[in-house]
Amino acid sequence: MAELQATETPTTTKQDERAAFPDVLRTFLWNVTVDRASDVHLHWYEGRMHVFHRVDGSVHKKRILSEIEGRQLANQLKSAASLGAVRAFGPLEGQILWPDEDGTKNLRLTVVPIGNAESLHLRVLKAPANKWDISRLGLTPEDRARAEGLVHSASGLVLVTGATGSGKTTTIYSLAALLNQHARMTYTIEDPVEFRLPFAQQIEVDEAHGLSMYEGLRTILRMDPDLILVGEIRDRDSAIVAARAALSGRLVLATIHAQDAAGAVDAMHYLGVPYYIIGTSLQMVIAQSLLRKLCPSCAQGRPLYAEEEETFRRFNLAVPSEVKEAVGCDACSSYGYSGRTGAFEVVKVDAEIRRLITSGAHQDDLQDHFRELKIGTVMRDGLYKVARGQTTMDELFRVFGTPGG
Ligand SMILES: [Zn+2]
Secondary structure: HHHHHHHHHHHHHHHHHOOOOHHHHHHHHHHHHHOOOOOOEEEEEEEEEEEEEEOOOOEEEEEEEEEHHHHHHHHHHHHHHOOOOOOOOEEEEEEEEEEEOOEEEEEEEEEEEEOEEEEEEEEEEOOOOOOOHHHHHHOHHHHHHHHHHHHHOOEEEEEEOOOOOOOHHHHHHHHHHHOOOOOEEEEEEEEOOOOOOOOOOEEEHHHHOOOOOOHHHHHOOOOOOOEEEOOOOOOOOHHHHHHHHHHHHOEEEEOOOOOOOHHHHHHEEEEEOOOOHHHHHHHEEEEEEEEEEEOOOEEEEEEHHHHHHHHHHHHOOOOOOEEEEEOOOOOOOOOOOEEEEEEEEEEEEHHHHHHHHHHOOOOHHHHHHHHHHHOHHHHHHHHHHHHHHOOOHHOOOOOOOOOOO
């Protein structure tokens, strides 16, 4: 009896807190969180509001609301985000705190006027339940061992690369959490700070007050850091400061936008960092993508097509006896997928790679050398995950285009 009460009490509190939301909004937000949506888009088409959820990276149309229902929902969202119910004449941004059963969710609402209506977007900001744990990223044991080897490095630059929404932030935070265990003073400069790290001093870029990424980095360097985390390298000045900091005895973790590990080297050079500085500072490059994981309750096996067998062979992987397909059931809200895992390319920079980068080797030559070292591409890691029944060929097509290259 005592146990029952203990588990029911917090539920009641959350229910009470949710009761403060108007009915329409409460139902709407409840559906958003039950669906595990990361983003919600509310768009007007021909006088009706279309509601889209993004779940595990894919967009699904959920509902179409009448003009009256749509306006009511929009007004309730804006009121809850303290934006007032009047029509927006410029972009507006506000925050809604939703008392969910597994913790309060921070929802960021963006409203932008479009014609004589408004387009609304809701982003669900929530730290993953498993927090920042490198063992949960989906690295193969070999790749994970390589990444964990960084704890023995006192200095150098580590780049995490991939497209927008490829899970770079989770990876870089998980690496920082691992490295920080070794008594390191950790500072970050981010734009914006997405999640609070309990162990780091996190500085947020604030251009309006003169705090650019470059200024933030320069300030951090005066504060005796051991580990510096750079949210994303986007400009020449911060790229050079980050690389130089890595050369002066600091460990620098940064994300940069590129297709693969060799592309990350090119991206640094494109921003204006000389090859000899990239070559001497770089310790490791991790390239990645996110793949939706099959729902274990409904996934079904099927034999491979001839061209799929050929794809496995081309990537030097054993051809599996079957691959799995998404089906859809109650457990996964009929999506066929539930949650995501990473696919990775982890390059530890050795003497030869360092020499190649410093001499300004072409991206293709770098890639060839990685292959000689048996470093798999992100696509190959994805295929490996298909072979193990974690995801599907369809998902690889969606993320990588044709799995030919
Ligand atoms: Zn299912």
